[in-house]
Amino acid sequence: MSTYILMKVLEYAPSRYDKGIRVLTLGGLERAYDRLTSHIEEGQKVLDLGCGTGALTLRAALKGAKVKGIDINPQMLDIARGKIVEANLASKVEVCEMGVAELGGERRESYDVVMGGLCLSELTEDELTYALRQVKEILKPAGLLLIADEVRPKSISKLMLNWLIRLPLVVFTYLITQATTKPVMDLPEKIQGAGLVIESVRLSRMEDFIELVARKPKGG
Numbered sequence: 466m467s468t469y470i471l472m473k474v475l476e477y478a479p480s481r482y483d484k485g486i487r488v489l490t491l492g493g494l495e496r497a498y499d500r501l502t503s504h505i506e507e508g509q510k511v512l513d514l515g516c517g518t519g520a521l522t523l524r525a526a527l528k529g530a531k532v533k534g535i536d537i538n539p540q541m542l543d544i545a546r547g548k549i550v551e552a553n554l555a556s557k558v559e560v561c562e563m564g565v566a567e568l569g570g571e572r573r574e575s576y577d578v579v580m581g582g583l584c585l586s587e588l589t590e591d592e593l594t595y596a597l598r599q600v601k602e603i604l605k606p607a608g609l610l611l612i613a614d615e616v617r618p619k620s621i622s623k624l625m626l627n628w629l630i631r632l633p634l635v636v637f638t639y640l641i642t643q644a645t646t647k648p649v650m651d652l653p654e655k656i657q658g659a660g661l662v663i664e665s666v667r668l669s670r671m672e673d674f675i676e677l678v679a680r681k682p683k684g685g
């Protein structure tokens with residue numbers, strides 16, 4: 466949905482983020498996150514990139530995974546911490562103020578799953594390239610990358626329609642936050658370029674939202 470741009474506004478009011486994103490996506494994001502985390506198994510070690518208020522982090526922990534969530538927004542992390550304590554999951558989850566630029570500090574081949582919801586579209590092109598390269602390093606052989614995010618439609622008609630809807634929202638969002646999001650271009654190709662193998666791709670009807678599962682080859 467082109468309205469995902471408005472999540473940037475919600476990040477400026479973290480206490481309204483969860484409710485806002487539910488309304489904005491008519492529950493579609495929650496369904497996408499349920500599908501994505503269905504790949505996670507009990508006992509796995511999971512990293513959540515740009516965990517925000519913990520939507521994916523909590524889902525993974527409830528499945529019995531040991532989860533580390535990282536994010537650069539301390540207010541979003543505070544809300545995540547509150548939800549973790551409320552759900553009695555503190556022994557399973559750690560959330561840290563940390564950016565993807567620091568992924569190089571994580572131990573090599575230590576995660577079964579790396580996931581990210583609406584985070585890659587907030588990264589610069591350089592950060593994205595770096596993050597994907599690091600994801601390959603820190604995943605165990607045969608480990609999974611799970612992504613749900615805004616992407617740039619490939620077909621011209623859908624791209625134009627997307628821009629028509631997005632443009633006023635981009636201006637509105639920029640006026641409030643002095644920031645915007647950038648639907649990721651050619652995400653499957655970039656993930657393959659980082660050395661992972663795409664297992665499945667599910668695109669929205671407008672081709673502007675992707676749910677993607679990729680795997681690190683068994684040979685590393």
Ligand SMILES: C[S@@+](CC[C@H](N)C(=O)[O-])C[C@H]1O[C@@H](n2cnc3c(N)ncnc32)[C@H](O)[C@@H]1O
Pocket residue numbers: 472473476514515516517518519520521535536537538541563564565566581582583584587588592
């Ligand atoms: C739209 S929110 C999504 C949050 C959460 N994944 C969810 O789906 O509810 C994007 C999050 O990515 C975080 N983020 C943006 N750039 C980041 C970076 N370079 N490193 C880590 N997190 C980042 C933001 O602070 C924000 O919390």
